[in-house]
Amino acid sequence: MPWTLGLMTGTVLDGNVDIAALDTDGTRIHAFGPWTLAPYGVDLGDLLRRTLAEARAWNFEGPEPAVFAEAEAALTRAQSAAVNAFLAQSGIAPADVTAIGFHGQTVLHRGPVGGRRGATRQLGDGALMASLTGIDTVYDFRSADVAAGGQGAPLAPVYHAALLDTIGAGPDSAVLNLGGVANLTWRDGAGTLHAFDTGPANAPINDWVHRHNGAAMDVDGALGAQGRVDEERLARLLTHPYLAAPYPKSLDRFGFEASMADGLSLPDGAATLTAFTACAVARALDRLPARPSRIVVSGGGRRNPTLMRMIGERAGVDVVPAEAVGWRGDAVEAECFAFLAARVLAGETYSYPTTTGVPQPTRGGRVARAGG
Template identity: 65%
Template sequence: HGLTMADIGVVGFHGQTVLHRAPEAGRLGQTRQLGDGELMHSILGAKVAYDFRSADMRAGGQGAPLAAAYHTALLRAADASGDMAVLNLGGVANITWWDGKDNVVAFDTGPANAPLNDFIKAKGLGDMDRDGALARAGTVDEARLARLLQHPYLTKPYPKSLDRFDFTAAMAEGLGAEDGAALLTAFTAAAVGKALDLLPHRPKRLVVSGGGRHNPTMMAMLASRAGVEAVQAETLGWKGDAVEAECFAFLAVRVLRGLPISFPSTTGVPQPMRGGKLAG
């Protein structure tokens, strides 16, 4: 883009999450990200905002999801009715809903790509169900799916959050590649449907970012099993593969300006919470 480091006011550096343990009654949560913000600052020469989650967790929050502030900014420019929400399908799925006024709700809905990818890898069939081909060819075990959907997390009130390994490929244990992929994909979509039922107002449309939006079978199952129109982020002119990176650039500016990055209705902190550390 023709920029030099002198043009960069601040870099948002999230790091690689290796642990996310949600808080429980009488116990604060824990979070760990690999990466050294101070070292990055010394290499780049620019200010670096990092460690976005720790302060939220020390205050009793979930530490996730943190994308809500940026998702809300995007929704403000696109829809003010509460009929549209943002769904990110990464390893875990998270949703952000805004009522068009002052109320923002965000939480992890359940797994997204992580169990499916791990299942496919264990079968020796690559890193993912590319284009949803295996799931599309498979048959969902509806009885097994119904049992999986009784998991208490899915009806637990928000705020709530998940680790990548809270739901695993073991949900499809004993199934062949196609039927297992179909089951795991259906579970992700149906879990989103349960999450929508928890919101103050059920949105009619989901704008989907993250890698899961490239899976047409998962997108189709959001319509059939979550009962909602699902469109790729690009439909609104967003860059679906860059939304999370843009989010942490957005949060970095908020850290730089001393503004809150998490809120009672998104992570459960007692009050709007500043967070992150600043190197430089």
Template identity: 50%
Template sequence: MIRALGLMSGTSLDGIDAAIVETDGEGVVRAGPSLSVPYKPEERKLLSMALEAAKSWEPDEIMPEEVAEAERHFTLANALAVRALLADAELKPADISVIGFHGQTVLHQPERRRTVQIGLGDVLARLTGIDVISDFRSADVAAGGQGAPLVPLYHQALARSAGVKEPIAIINVGGVGNITWVGTDGSLIAFDTGPGNALIDDWALAHTGEPLDRDGTLALSGEVDIEVLEKLMMHAFFDAPPPKSLDRFSFSAEAVAHLSPADGAATLTAFTVETIARGLAHVPGVPSRFVVCGGGRRNPVLMSMLSKRLQGGVLPAEDLGWKGDDVEAEAFGYLAVRALRGLPLSLPGTTGVPEPMPGGKLHRAGFGKRD
């Protein structure tokens, strides 16, 4: 068993999740302490500027200054999150074997064999005194995979640890939505389904000044525009078979721009739900239950829509004893252990890579670890 600390910063741009997990990198998982550190307004602004600058960043060009500046601040913020979690857990750096540092995705173009997660792994190792694994996606994309999603192997381990024997669908509603199907034999199918919270969050920020539709209040006061929803669902991505993955900016809210703030929020929420339902056409059967992770599970309007659309069986991760806010951070601690052991991080059934693919880059903390 190895004690690892995972760091995750998703496409919702809400903050940094840090979680400790003890695992063998295979089927044994014990989740430990965790915390979430919301981004400060200036940090969110830096990351938003980096995302915008990265849209026009070509492979033969040096990193745009906006991206480089965001990377420096982002790395420091992650180091502070590690220190805060260790203090809360009354642990020392020497008590942690490795940090799994996902970084912040600023560019995801698997069709061009390119994906970029900013974050200076070597600097984080020096600042924390703990070995760091970073760059989890590049090897997969370079080999022809989608580079996402990477969490399904951890979903599989969680399902095993929970004693789940029947087919189960694990739905993550972060900035982007994705599904993991775990079959009775442990087989995995995973893929991105469409926008998760990203469009809803952006819409809420633009119309209310809040970075999310808290408790689905805005959507609850509106009505779904069926005609607009049908138009949104005409995108070719939804009928394409997996493996498939998305960038945060693969979709826009342009189709709802003429709607009221409330109707726009309701329609975008229904859009996320419909993309998940459409995605289930690509799994081999009806699962016994749908377990929802990520920030979307805290939106009661989204969860109600999802339960109605999937005809029941929808439950938050906590009903299985999982910590829904921590699953992805735990996953990158788990994947860091797999990387240390030379085990695959992705499979043909999860990212479409031709064969099980190891990955990650190790950054040593130096001679000896800090007390």
């Protein structure tokens, strides 16, 4: 069976690269293949955190920081090794893989504002990966959209639509991914996709917890459940202009930071940041032409029962994890880039006026051939 692989490392820096195999022509999902979360070493995680800090200081002004090249090579080699191990463990020969969809690591992203075009930077050397794996590699998925005037994000909606087709879902259902940032996809009755970043998801919560006790995240939402939401502060946070802005719109991981909870205790801060994410989802649903009654949730945030409960309560919708409808919640983003790689090879578009704000449906991606 010909497989396409997808790789994804989110902005939450959870120490994993997600790898998923998909049998797809870029239009339909024929079969879900094996998938895994392959952990990085601690050293690479530390390097990526330093790289993100330097990227923020750089802010697209002047020469790129030298650490970018170091991190790009390390990241590409680590993910290539993870791919080779995954194939060996899964019993898949490289010759049976059509392509790898290599998203890379986003280190900085800025949507267009006023007359200024957006900018985006993902680290990932497609040619090096093709060489190390012996498999054609599709990469740099966002640049063409940004160059055409789009937000460069989110890119998942066309895959979310294919997932919704697998369960026969209509406008009553939407897809919400809770990664570092939260993004929503909804398809109206005419088949038009509406999608945008709703606001933060795990990133501020993770950063808040890490700052206070060194943990990577609020495991099982325990701190958020113990804490008390500062409703007065939450009301102030909800006046942020991003939440009222029309879509399409997109966010960088640091668009909303853990400092929103400064001055609160660890549990109260976790609770307040969790509630803010939930309320941002509610505001996003209110902006759609019609409100779905069900949200199917992928991404790491679905493992936080406090966040899932707050979304249901504060957005007034039925909130279900991806697994409840037969999807693989940890694999969706990696599957997405397998799907997008297949679309690139087929010459199909994957970003649209109602998803990224690009003026017309747009193709993207670059292809590095294994043969050089």
